Amino acid sequence: MSTLEIKDLHVSIDTEQGTKEILKGVSLTVRTGETHAIMGPNGSGKSTLASTIAGHPRYKVTGGTITLDGEDVLAMSVDERARAGLFLAMQYPVEVPGVTMTNFLRTAKTAIDGQAPALRTWTKDVKAAMQQLRIDADFAQRNVNEGFSGGEKKRVEILQLELFKPKFAVLDETDSGLDVDALKIVSEGVNRAHAEGNMGTMLITHYTRILRYIKPEFVHVFVDGQIVEEGGPELADRLEEEGYDRYATGAGAATIAAAAAAAQA
Amino acid sequence: MTAEITTEKARIGAPSIAGFTEEGEGLVSAKVDHSHNHGVTVMSSRAERLTSFDVADFALPTGREEEWRFSPVRGLANLLSDTATDLDPDPAAAFTVDAPEGYVRTPLAHGAAPRGTVLTPADRAAVVASANTDEALHVVIPAEAEPAEPLRILVHGAGAGRRSNAHYVLEAGANSRSVVILEHTGAADHNGNLEVIVGEGAKLTVISVQLWEDDAKHLAQHDAQVGKDAVYKHIAVSLGGSIVRLNSNVRFAGEGAEAELLGLYFADAGQHLEHRSFVDHNVANCKSNVLYKGALQGKNAHTVWVGDVLIQKQALGTDSYEKNQNLVLTDGCRADSVPNLEIETGLIEGAGHASSTGRFDDEHLFYLMARGIPEEVARRLVVRGFLNEIIQQIKVPALEERLTEAVERELAATEN
Numbered sequence: 036m037s038t039l040e041i042k043d044l045h046v047s048i049d050t051e052q053g054t055k056e057i058l059k060g061v062s063l064t065v066r067t068g069e070t071h072a073i074m075g076p077n078g079s080g081k082s083t084l085a086s087t088i089a090g091h092p093r094y095k096v097t098g099g100t101i102t103l104d105g106e107d108v109l110a111m112s113v114d115e116r117a118r119a120g121l122f123l124a125m126q127y128p129v130e131v132p133g134v135t136m137t138n139f140l141r142t143a144k145t146a147i148d149g150q151a152p153a154l155r156t157w158t159k160d161v162k163a164a165m166q167q168l169r170i171d172a173d174f175a176q177r178n179v180n181e182g183f184s185g186g187e188k189k190r191v192e193i194l195q196l197e198l199f200k201p202k203f204a205v206l207d208e209t210d211s212g213l214d215v216d217a218l219k220i221v222s223e224g225v226n227r228a229h230a231e232g233n234m235g236t237m238l239i240t241h242y243t244r245i246l247r248y249i250k251p252e253f254v255h256v257f258v259d260g261q262i263v264e265e266g267g268p269e270l271a272d273r274l275e276e277e278g279y280d281r282y283a284t285g286a287g288a289a290t291i292a293a294a295a296a297a298a299q300a
Numbered sequence: 301m302t303a304e305i306t307t308e309k310a311r312i313g314a315p316s317i318a319g320f321t322e323e324g325e326g327l328v329s330a331k332v333d334h335s336h337n338h339g340v341t342v343m344s345s346r347a348e349r350l351t352s353f354d355v356a357d358f359a360l361p362t363g364r365e366e367e368w369r370f371s372p373v374r375g376l377a378n379l380l381s382d383t384a385t386d387l388d389p390d391p392a393a394a395f396t397v398d399a400p401e402g403y404v405r406t407p408l409a410h411g412a413a414p415r416g417t418v419l420t421p422a423d424r425a426a427v428v429a430s431a432n433t434d435e436a437l438h439v440v441i442p443a444e445a446e447p448a449e450p451l452r453i454l455v456h457g458a459g460a461g462r463r464s465n466a467h468y469v470l471e472a473g474a475n476s477r478s479v480v481i482l483e484h485t486g487a488a489d490h491n492g493n494l495e496v497i498v499g500e501g502a503k504l505t506v507i508s509v510q511l512w513e514d515d516a517k518h519l520a521q522h523d524a525q526v527g528k529d530a531v532y533k534h535i536a537v538s539l540g541g542s543i544v545r546l547n548s549n550v551r552f553a554g555e556g557a558e559a560e561l562l563g564l565y566f567a568d569a570g571q572h573l574e575h576r577s578f579v580d581h582n583v584a585n586c587k588s589n590v591l592y593k594g595a596l597q598g599k600n601a602h603t604v605w606v607g608d609v610l611i612q613k614q615a616l617g618t619d620s621y622e623k624n625q626n627l628v629l630t631d632g633c634r635a636d637s638v639p640n641l642e643i644e645t646g647l648i649e650g651a652g653h654a655s656s657t658g659r660f661d662d663e664h665l666f667y668l669m670a671r672g673i674p675e676e677v678a679r680r681l682v683v684r685g686f687l688n689e690i691i692q693q694i695k696v697p698a699l700e701e702r703l704t705e706a707v708e709r710e711l712a713a714t715e716n
Binding site: 089090091092112113114116117118123125128129131132133134135138139142143146147178179195199 | 625627658660662663664666667668669670671672673674675677681682683684685686687
């Protein structure tokens with residue numbers, strides 16, 4: 036049983052207009068076996084939260100803590116975080132020239148496990164995982180993400196999720212740009228990984244449609260760098276009907292935030 | 301029209317290389333489409349380029365000429381001058397030939413065939429090298445021979461700035477199979493021509509390895525004529541030297557021949573590594589493949605690739621492809637990449653070309669590290685993977701290993 040704990044997290048980025056605060060005090064705890072949906076309108080800071088957990092250098096933590104079973108995640112380098120068991124399925128996976136998928140997957144697996152995987156079972160595992168995600172076998176010989184379509188890139192992210200078996204997976208808008216079929220395939224992959232019982236999941240999304248396939252126990256609504264409301268799956272249903280309009284920034288948002296805080300207390 | 305295209309192409313190698321661009325591809329496609337759309341053949345300017353044995357025919361380049369515009373000609377004055385090899389107190393470059401008995405023949409004087417039958421100097425460097433080499437090394441692989449070990453010609457420079465001229469003539473007899481390694485180490489101002497005659501049905505691989513010390517300069521013209529049903533592979537590997545410029549040219553003597561021109565280079569701060577290839581499809585039903593891959597790191601690391609393919613009117617059934625890929629590892633580098641395709645007949649199997657310059661940047665690094673891969677390993681993974689496509693074509697295990705190690709050393713330098 037592991038715990039990923041985010042406490043009063045403040046994050047800024049440097050822009051041409053100066054430093055801009057994106058996360059304004061975010062607190063969230065995810066435990067093994069739990070699925071949390073983080074929902075919110077564009078620009079609310081959801082992806083910043085995801086990238087900050089992974090350690091992207093663009094995001095500067097100005098306050099708060101992130102711990103994994105009590106260990107200070109913020110003190111770890113990007114690769115150390117991954118080896119500690121954090122996995123970020125990226126919204127825009129980059130193309131890496133010169134490195135084949137096969138080579139990449141094996142190198143990453145070796146780094147994460149601290150030892151090379153047994154060749155025979157590994158090859159079989161990769162093949163099986165690719166098949167389940169309907170990824171063509173010839174992708175193994177192609178360079179990482181090079182020339183992959185948006186949907187293919189997302190499937191390859193979930194392939195890694197299934198192979199690397201992290202303690203916590205952060206899925207950053209994995210549903211964006213996927214058609215219904217691809218969405219189902221990807222969701223099934225996440226559910227398989229989750230069903231093994233050793234993973235906690237943070238599902239970051241703008242839309243509710245992925246929640247038809249991946250069922251969260253907790254839903255957090257993110258507006259303007261803060262969690263403004265929290266609840267169970269029923270909150271997602273409400274968002275589907277009402278959208279984010281009622282969280283419009285300004286006085287109303289503050290009221291709702293206060294109400295949410297009161298509800299939590 | 302030619303001038304216009306040239307200006308346009310110069311932008312392919314513009315120093316700002318953000319992310320992965322296929323700019324070169326786009327521009328060149330535009331050029332080819334242009335000629336197709338109007339039903340006009342691209343001017344066969346490449347075929348009309350001057351070649352001569354007379355030094356007087358080649359003025360000292362100013363750097364504005366098409367074939368010199370990417371080269372640091374000011375640093376090449378010694379190499380471009382009509383100067384004999386420096387023999388005092390010893391030859392500026394020592395030559396060692398490692399070949400089976402009887403393969404090395406009596407040296408060839410000027411005009412003594414087969415010298416001069418395939419290689420006619422095509423620029424100032426080649427003509428002064430030729431003019432200043434009175435005795436050309438002549439190596440003949442007998443017909444049907446299949447030497448068990450690669451032949452080796454080792455060129456070791458005895459000192460930076462010392463002028464050396466060389467001309468080698470290499471003949472692969474009919475149906476022979478062989479590998480010849482031409483290896484350059486030490487330092488000198490070395491001007492070397494290689495003339496290769498590949499006999500009918502022969503299979504010859506020439507690997508020119510530039511493992512020079514940092515202060516060496518090297519200009520070279522390697523010309524080959526590939527016989528009927530013969531297979532010629534030329535691999536240029538340039539890692540060392542301050543300036544290296546190697547032109548690898550090929551044409552055919554009979555149908556059914558194949559040529560593969562490959563290259564690998566890794567330029568560090570201040571290094572200029574230039575490779576030019578020219579495949580002259582002058583005969584029908586021949587095949588060619590050109591692939592040069594390079595990595596760049598450090599301030600003012602400069603690489604150039606100019607790949608010319610000419611498919612002449614009579615070369616029906618030609619199948620050709622050329623590609624250059626560069627990987628930029630740090631800021632301050634410049635990779636020029638210019639594929640030129642001239643097609644005089646439409647009755648061909650294929651004529652493709654591609655050029656891309658990619659950047660290994662913070663986002664690549666973040667992606668790999670986010671999968672648990674340490675920074676140093678990530679960097680190596682990318683470069684090794686990228687260059688390995690050429691290294692594995694060498695198929696001489698000991699040399700492959702040495703070159704892999706040499707690339708690792710280059711990479712280790714990045715991390716400091």
